[in-house]
Amino acid sequence: MRKVLPSIMKHVNQTEFGGPNVLKLGESLIPKQNQHQSLIEIQSTSINRADILQRQGKYPPPKGVTNILGLEFAGYELDTEGNRLRRVMGILSGGGYAQYVAVNKDHLIDVPSNIPLDAAGGISEIYLTAYLQYKLSELKKGNSCLVYAAASGVGQATLQLCNHFGVIGIASCSQAKVQKIQQYTNYIVHRDQSIKDQISQIRQYQPQGVAAVFDCVGQQNYQMTLESLGIDGKWILYGLLTGGSIEKFNLAPLLAKRIHLINSTLRSRSDQFKAELAKDFTKTILPVIENGQIAVPIQSVTKVEWNEEGINQIIRLHTEMEQNRNVGKLIVSFQND
Structure with a gap:
């Protein structure tokens, strides 16, 4: 036209x-x-x-x-x-x-x-973001992860990628949004509960801790992140919805568990990085969206x-x-x- x-x-x-x-x-x-x-x-x-x-x-x-x-x-x-x-x-x-x-x-x-x-x-925004973070996490089939703001676009994309790659996704979301998330996972933590109760529930799902946490929340959930991660776990930090300032932050748990803190942004990446990510996404993930396996x-x-x-x-x-x-x-x- x-x-x-x-x-x-x-x-x-x-x-x-x-x-x-x-x-x-x-x-x-x-x-x-x-x-x-x-x-x-x-x-x-x-x-x-x-x-x-x-x-x-x-x-x-x-x-x-x-x-x-x-x-x-x-x-x-x-x-x-x-x-x-x-x-x-x-x-x-x-x-x-x-x-x-x-x-x-x-x-x-x-x-x-x-x-x-x-x-x-x-x-593009949710799936390129979720796919980049998934790659950074180096999760393998059979591993588990914790996904904050699981009812968001990126959260739902991440849970679907977990299912596609055979990873157990534990979703954190408010009680009001649980019904939407149940189509992706049976492992759901209610954000309306206390941090202590949420940690207890995560540990019931994964007694050894999860292999990765996808965190866009920051300050409010940092204790849950530290206690939920297992040995050599990866903390993928990509947002600070509740702020990034944590009083008396103790680095000892990171050292004790050999936790990898990985900070991830996409917006400010180089043109070459974005081009390579788009190419990889087109080859690996887009066909799965096209055929309806993930939505x-x-x-x-x-x-x-x-x-x-x-x-x-x-x-x-x-x-x-x-x-x-x-x-x-x-x-x-x-x-x-």
């Missing part, structure tokens, strides 16, 4: 930090791509926890990256005249809440023909027009995630045509 490429695009604008209402409708020049980039017409993206933190002023984008929110996309790669070439998806360091974005060509992932672009807008955990798909009502819809979705009411991905489907 031939399209006339305009010079101006619409995007979600933010000129100050604060609550969801700081998000406004804005316009800017369409990004100019360099020789290593392609211009993408964005059809869908999703609301991610990092978007909430950035909006609040707690998670600034890497140096040189646009202030426009949005860490993933699905849409069309365009030629120099604006003609659609192919359906693609991928992760971004920023810029997903917009009509167009320039993306490194090596980061583009072809969207399988049987996956709608709406759904594809919720694949995109979608809470909702919201169709958004590029007008004030559309911005209000995005504000509503930010509010829903900020209040921790979602279980899975909140996808935004832009109505560009």
